[in-house]
Amino acid sequence: MNSEQWIEKSDKYIMKTYGRYPIVPVKGEGCRLWDADGKEYLDFLAGVAVNNLGHCHPRVVKALQDQAATLIHCSNYYQIPQQIELAELLCNHSFADKAFFCNSGAEANEAAIKLARKYSREKFDSLERYGIITAAESFHGRTLATVAATGQEKVQRFFDPLLHGFTHVPFDDLSALEAAINPETCAIMLEPIQGEGGINVPSVAYMQGVRELCDRHKLLFILDEVQVGMGRTGKLFAHEHFGVTPDIMTLAKALAGGAPIGTMLARDEVAASFTPGTHGSTFGGNPLVTAAAIAAVKTILEDGLLNRAEEMGEYLHGELEKLGTRYSFVKEVRGIGLMIGMSLTIPGAEIVKKGHMLGLLLNVTQDSVLRFVPPLTVTKQEVNRMIEILEKIFKEIDA
Numbered sequence: 001m002n003s004e005q006w007i008e009k010s011d012k013y014i015m016k017t018y019g020r021y022p023i024v025p026v027k028g029e030g031c032r033l034w035d036a037d038g039k040e041y042l043d044f045l046a047g048v049a050v051n052n053l054g055h056c057h058p059r060v061v062k063a064l065q066d067q068a069a070t071l072i073h074c075s076n077y078y079q080i081p082q083q084i085e086l087a088e089l090l091c092n093h094s095f096a097d098k099a100f101f102c103n104s105g106a107e108a109n110e111a112a113i114k115l116a117r118k119y120s121r122e123k124f125d126s127l128e129r130y131g132i133i134t135a136a137e138s139f140h141g142r143t144l145a146t147v148a149a150t151g152q153e154k155v156q157r158f159f160d161p162l163l164h165g166f167t168h169v170p171f172d173d174l175s176a177l178e179a180a181i182n183p184e185t186c187a188i189m190l191e192p193i194q195g196e197g198g199i200n201v202p203s204v205a206y207m208q209g210v211r212e213l214c215d216r217h218k219l220l221f222i223l224d225e226v227q228v229g230m231g232r233t234g235k236l237f238a239h240e241h242f243g244v245t246p247d248i249m250t251l252a253k254a255l256a257g258g259a260p261i262g263t264m265l266a267r268d269e270v271a272a273s274f275t276p277g278t279h280g281s282t283f284g285g286n287p288l289v290t291a292a293a294i295a296a297v298k299t300i301l302e303d304g305l306l307n308r309a310e311e312m313g314e315y316l317h318g319e320l321e322k323l324g325t326r327y328s329f330v331k332e333v334r335g336i337g338l339m340i341g342m343s344l345t346i347p348g349a350e351i352v353k354k355g356h357m358l359g360l361l362l363n364v365t366q367d368s369v370l371r372f373v374p375p376l377t378v379t380k381q382e383v384n385r386m387i388e389i390l391e392k393i394f395k396e397i398d399a
């Protein structure tokens with residue numbers, strides 16, 4: 001079937017939760033995608049920061065193929081070697097001592113919220129201690145608890161009554177955060193860099209100040225690294241840029257090279273509150289996805305992809321800035337590593353559409369911030385080609 005035929009069938013059978021573009025990708029390799037009509041695209045969205053290793057990385061493909069032929073799924077009633085090995089790998093490379101596995105970012109955040117509430121109530125012997133402060137413009141997921149945690153009215157509309165206990169404060173504003181802390185507060189939950197919110201990078205002083213506030217008020221510091229983690233910023237975890245350590249961290253998107261997975265990591269003392277029967281997931285951390293994740297994490301670490309993300313990030317950032325100086329509608333280029341936003345004074349939707357026509361996959365968030373999250377394996381030539389296409393579009397708009 002060609003793209004048009006697929007789109008017609010989609011209209012008939014698929015719920016309209018996404019404003020999908022009329023593109024039907026059927027094959028991918030590295031930074032490139034092909035649609036059902038054979039058209040080639042340069043992919044600078046990478047499945048929204050999922051395909052950090054590019055599409056169909058050979059090591060991930062091999063791990064999936066081997067594991068699929070051996071054991072795809074078994075229950076968490078039993079011990080799962082691949083899950084154990086992945087947990088060890090993540091703990092050895094982070095502050096964390098223990099991991100819980102699930103299937104998505106929202107579920108990882110759900111687990112973090114449940115753990116924070118249970119830990120705090122037990123530790124302080126107070127049922128009143130359940131509040132979580134999050135940031136305006138944050139994004140933590142689409143389940144009911146994570147929608148309540150998310151600081152964007154547009155994702156909450158129509159779904160009230162929302163889960164009680166979430167307060168939103170402006171991001172990167174320490175005094176607003178401090179003022180929101182009350183005796184009911186048990187945790188502060190933030191993205192180290194806001195993704196959906198428009199690639200907002202907070203100051204080092206802010207992040208360190210949040211850690212101090214958490215210590216002073218005995219609150220848990222939860223970091224949602226679902227989008228920024230797994231090497232995207234040039235460090236395995238983005239919080240390393242700020243010299244802070246959370247108590248709980250969530251990961252998902254790029255963790256398994258494209259296979260669906262989520263995880264919530266914590267210090268031992270905090271993790272101890274998750275006792276048998278308090279939380280769980282049928283598929284969470286099953287042999288197939290955890291085998292893929294081991295391959296993905298090892299590839300990031302062993303193939304020098306952290307350095308590469310830093311280097312290519314600097315290059316892409318520089319090229320975007322150069323381009324930006326030539327067009328008055330470009331406000332700012334910001335981000336760390338390969339997590340880059342270009343904010344505009346005009347809506348970005350038209351640019352994205354023109355990109356599609358010219359074979360470039362891009363994304364716009366918050367209406368006017370172009371988001372660049374290519375695979376960490378992206379080459380200089382691919383960046384140059386992307387800039388060429390973008391320049392062509394900018395010229396057209398300027399005319």
Ligand SMILES: *Cc1c(COP(=O)(O)O)cnc(C)c1O
Pocket residue numbers: 103104105106107109139140141142191195196224225226227252253
């Ligand atoms: C994508 C994202 C989520 C939600 O992840 P899902 O896998 O879609 O549930 C949560 N937090 C952040 C920061 C994200 O970018």
